[in-house]
Structure formats: C-alpha cells, structure tokens
Amino acid sequence: MSWTFVLVLSATAYAFKVLGLVVVGDRTLPPVLDRCLALIPAALVAAIVVKDTFSAGQHLHLDERALGVGVAMVAAWRKLPLIVVIVLGAATTALVRALT
Amino acid sequence: MSDVSTPWWRDPRVRPVIGACVTLGFAVGVFAVSFGVSAVSAGASVLQACTMSLLVFTGASQFSAVSVIGSGGSASAAFGGAAVLAARNGVYGLAMAPHLTGRLGTRLIAAQLTIDESTAMSAAQDDEHHRRIAFWITGLSVYVFWNVGTLIGALLGTAIDPETFGLDAAFPCGFVAILWPLLRQRRPAMAAAVGAVVCLALIPFVPVGVPILCATVGILVGVPAETAPNEAVVA
Numbered sequence: 001m002s003w004t005f006v007l008v009l010s011a012t013a014y015a016f017k018v019l020g021l022v023v024v025g026d027r028t029l030p031p032v033l034d035r036c037l038a039l040i041p042a043a044l045v046a047a048i049v050v051k052d053t054f055s056a057g058q059h060l061h062l063d064e065r066a067l068g069v070g071v072a073m074v075a076a077w078r079k080l081p082l083i084v085v086i087v088l089g090a091a092t093t094a095l096v097r098a099l100t
Numbered sequence: 101m102s103d104v105s106t107p108w109w110r111d112p113r114v115r116p117v118i119g120a121c122v123t124l125g126f127a128v129g130v131f132a133v134s135f136g137v138s139a140v141s142a143g144a145s146v147l148q149a150c151t152m153s154l155l156v157f158t159g160a161s162q163f164s165a166v167s168v169i170g171s172g173g174s175a176s177a178a179f180g181g182a183a184v185l186a187a188r189n190g191v192y193g194l195a196m197a198p199h200l201t202g203r204l205g206t207r208l209i210a211a212q213l214t215i216d217e218s219t220a221m222s223a224a225q226d227d228e229h230h231r232r233i234a235f236w237i238t239g240l241s242v243y244v245f246w247n248v249g250t251l252i253g254a255l256l257g258t259a260i261d262p263e264t265f266g267l268d269a270a271f272p273c274g275f276v277a278i279l280w281p282l283l284r285q286r287r288p289a290m291a292a293a294v295g296a297v298v299c300l301a302l303i304p305f306v307p308v309g310v311p312i313l314c315a316t317v318g319i320l321v322g323v324p325a326e327t328a329p330n331e332a333v334v335a
Binding site for chain 1: 156304
C-alpha cells in the first residue's frame with residue numbers, strides 16, 4: 001500500500017466531513033430544511049442496520065446475523081443497556097454459527 | 101437542573117449518556133483490532149495502518165480500502181469504493197451543523213469526529229445540551245479506542261476471525277440499540293422505514309456505499325409541516 005494512497009484517502013475523507021458542517025455552518029435554515037436534516041440519522045442509521053444485517057458486498061444475504069440483530073431488537077425494546085444489547089446480539093450470532 | 105458548582109459530568113442525567121458513549125467507543129475499538137489485522141495482512145505497514153485510523157477515521161472506508169487492496173485490486177478501485185463510503189459523513193455534517201456551532205477551530209475538530217456513531221448517539225438524545233455532549237464524548241471515545249485497537253491489531257498481525265465471535269453482527273446490534281428510542285416518534289420512524297427499504301432495494305444494483313447515500317431520501321417525510329396543514333398559509 002502506498003503512502004500516496006493513505007494520504008489522498010485521508011484528505012478525501014476529511015473533505016467530506018468538513019463539507020457538511022461548512023455548507024450549513026452557522027446560518028439559520030428554513031424550518032422545512034431543519035425538519036428534514038433532523039431526520040438524517042434515523043434514515044441513514046436504519047439503512048446501515050439493514051445493510052450490515054442482510055447483505056454481503058453487493059448481494060442480499062440472509063444468515064446468522066439476522067437472528068443476532070433480532071435478539072438485539074428485543075433487548076433494545078426491553079431497554080437493556082447498550083453493551084448488553086451488543087453482547088447478546090454478537091453472542092447469538094456466534095452461537096448459531098457454531099452450531100450450524 | 102444541576103447547580104453551578106456541579107461540573108456537567110457529575111450531572112445525574114448526563115452520567116448514563118457518558119456511560120453509553122464510552123461503551124460504544126470500546127465496542128468499536130474491539131472492531132478496530134480486526135481492522136489492524138486486515139490492514140497488515142493486505143500489505144500495509146503498522147505505521148500506515150495507524151495513520152489510516154488517525155487520519156481517515158471512518159471505519160467502513162478503511163475496511164473497504166484494505167479489502168480491495170488485499171484481494172489484489174488497483175489503488176484507484178480501492179480509493180473509489182472508500183470515497184463513496186466516506187461521503188455519508190458529509191451528509192451527517194449537514195445534520196450535525198446546527199448542533200456544532202462555535203469557533204471555526206472547534207468545528208474543524210468536530211468534523212474529524214463526524215461519523216456514524218457520534219451522529220447516531222447525538223440524535224438519540226432529547227435535549228440540545230445532551231446532543232452536544234453525546235457527540236463529543238462518543239466521537240472522542242471512538243477515536244481513542246479505534247486507534248488503540250488498530251495498533252493492537254496491526255502489531256498482533258495474526259488472523260483472528262471476527263465472524264467466530266459474531267463481531268460482524270455487533271455493529272448493526274449497537275445501531276439498533278441507539279436507533280430504538282428515536283423510533284417512538286412518528287417522523288423519525290417513517291424516515292427510518294423509508295431509508296431501510298430504499299437501501300435494501302438498491303443493494304443488488306448499485307456499488308457498495310451508494311445505497312446508504314440514497315437512503316437520505318427518507319428525510320423527505322419531514323417536508324410537510326408538523327401541525328395543521330393550513331398553518332403555513334397563515335404564516
């Protein structure tokens with residue numbers, strides 16, 4: 001791996017991060033934009049969850065992870081602490097994987 | 101409300117927030133060990149692996165880059181995939197900007213910490229003060245644990261298979277836990293549903309990373325005014 005690659009990727013990643021913060025900056029946004037931007041985490045994080053649960057690369061893929069995430073959903077619904085949700089989900093996935 | 105003499109981190113309402121943020125950072129740090137291992141086995145030096153974690157600092161891009169290079173792909177292919185995955189942090193920046201006002205220097209540091217975890221943890225809080233605290237504590241704790249984990253993995257260098265321990269499921273499980281309280285409100289629940297469906301529908305047809313960017317259309321459920329529809333006309 002070349003240093004050029006590492007540094008160009010670093011600069012690109014930082015540019016994206018700064019871009020969003022700078023574009024909005026300090027300005028007061030119209031209420032409709034405010035309402036929409038506030039929904040970004042819900043929309044994107046939900047997308048990450050389904051991507052990490054049901055896909056492998058560019059393919060849809062159903063495996064042990066779905067069971068683990070299902071258990072995590074029940075745990076989150078029962079309001080268990082974050083670390084318990086993560087450990088239960090990962091342990092379920094590992095267990096089912098080991099048994100099958 | 102805490103009185104003036106009580107530092108903010110002693111506030112009994114803030115302590116559980118800090119606890120959750122640091123916990124999340126630790127969990128991500130475990131994952132960083134496997135990044136360190138993958139990076140070195142893909143031909144990166146220990147110093148290069150650590151530099152990536154310090155400067156790129158966005159896990160999905162880093163994993164994607166080393167996996168393309170490790171499987172013999174060109175640098176430009178590795179870069180393209182990693183850049184698309186990094187683009188979503190720009191979208192997070194749009195969402196975080198109203199909560200990260202202040203000096204330019206502070207915002208430039210905040211930018212480096214604008215990632216999945218800090219944005220999600222911040223969004224899960226229900227008041228402005230807690231949103232800022234959650235962003236900073238999560239961002240900083242993930243930063244520390246991610247870099248320590250990378251160093252450990254790069255030095256170990258021996259392949260531990262994250263799948264044996266179900267670690268590949270740890271990320272979606274953590275995000276489920278963070279997202280859950282948000283889903284009790286109607287608008288975020290609708291945005292999440294649209295985002296999830298759009299992402300799932302696009303996965304087979306577009307390059308990795310693009311479905312998540314496209315999930316941003318979910319925010320359009322915020323367009324109609326929240327209360328009576330004739331309110332906008334009156335205003």
